[in-house]
Amino acid sequence: NAGVTQTPKFRVLKTGQSMTLLCAQDMNHEYMYWYRQDPGMGLRLIHYSVGEGTTAKGEVPDGYNVSRLKKQNFLLGLESAAPSQTSVYFCASSSGSSDTQYFGPGTRLTVL
Amino acid sequence: KQEVTQIPAALSVPEGENLVLNCSFTDSAIYNLQWFRQDPGKGLTSLLLIQSSQREQTSGRLNASLDKSSGRSTLYIAASQPGDSATYLCAVNAGNNRKLIWGLGTSLAVNP
Numbered sequence A: 001n002a003g004v005t006q007t008p009k010f011r012v013l014k015t016g017q018s019m020t021l022l023c024a025q026d027m028n029h030e031y032m033y034w035y036r037q038d039p040g041m042g043l044r045l046i047h048y049s050v051g052e053g054t055t056a057k058g059e060v061p062d063g064y065n066v067s068r069l070k071k072q073n074f075l076l077g078l079e080s081a082a083p084s085q086t087s088v089y090f091c092a093s094s095s096g097s098s099d100t101q102y103f104g105p106g107t108r109l110t111v112l
Numbered sequence B: 001k002q003e004v005t006q007i008p009a010a011l012s013v014p015e016g017e018n019l020v021l022n023c024s025f026t027d028s029a030i031y032n033l034q035w036f037r038q039d040p041g042k043g044l045t046s047l048l049l050i051q052s053s054q055r056e057q058t059s060g061r062l063n064a065s066l067d068k069s070s071g072r073s074t075l076y077i078a079a080s081q082p083g084d085s086a087t088y089l090c091a092v093n094a095g096n097n098r099k100l101i102w103g104l105g106t107s108l109a110v111n112p
Helices: none
Strands: A004-007 A010-013 A019-025 A031-038 A042-049 A065-067 A073-078 A087-094 A107-111 B004-007 B010-014 B019-025 B030-038 B044-051 B056-059 B062-067 B072-077 B086-094 B099-102 B106-111
Touching: A004 A087, A019 A031, A019 A087, A019 A107, A031 A073, A042 A065, A042 A073, A042 B086, A042 B099, A073 A087, B004 B086, B010 B019, B019 B030, B019 B086, B019 B106, B030 B062, B030 B072, B044 B056, B044 B062, B044 B072, B072 B086
Parallel strands: A010 A107, B010 B106
Antiparallel strands: A004 A019, A019 A073, A031 A042, A031 A087, A065 A073, A087 A107, B004 B019, B019 B072, B030 B044, B030 B086, B056 B062, B062 B072, B086 B099, B086 B106
């Protein structure tokens, strides 16, 4: 039981490049979340999903897109990376909206 | 708008001390409150979840209390150990969409 995994662990992009972050969970959770964590700002929700095929905007969705084609996977895409998107990105999942969230190890992204 | 504050931002104690971390929130209409631990460069690990109807939860040397009316929660760590060194975050589950609202965390250092 791997829990929540994230790929890649580290990535450096140039401004304007695109990339996709992959999150996978093996706990059969309905809810999945993408957060970013920045010094002094805490965790901020980017997008979330309440089930396969659904996505919704969080607190800071601009510049990001997501997809949940399979229940176990939640993808976060950056179409045209900007330096302001330099951050640590965390994926999380939970069985319900009020239940404990389980986090992945994070992806450290630097945009030059 | 719900806001979550954690005091102190940083704490350094000698091994063996009992200590209290504080979390306050501005709107008492919450579903639950969750405490997490984050080790440097790692993801978040759930420690305790207190439902709005509960007063406290215990897990080993950890005890979390909740006072909704005053908008406060405390995390009590008994007989602290160097392995407890980490950042502790609290988050409240609130609102129609039941998303987590996060504090900035308390960075704890337990010195041998």
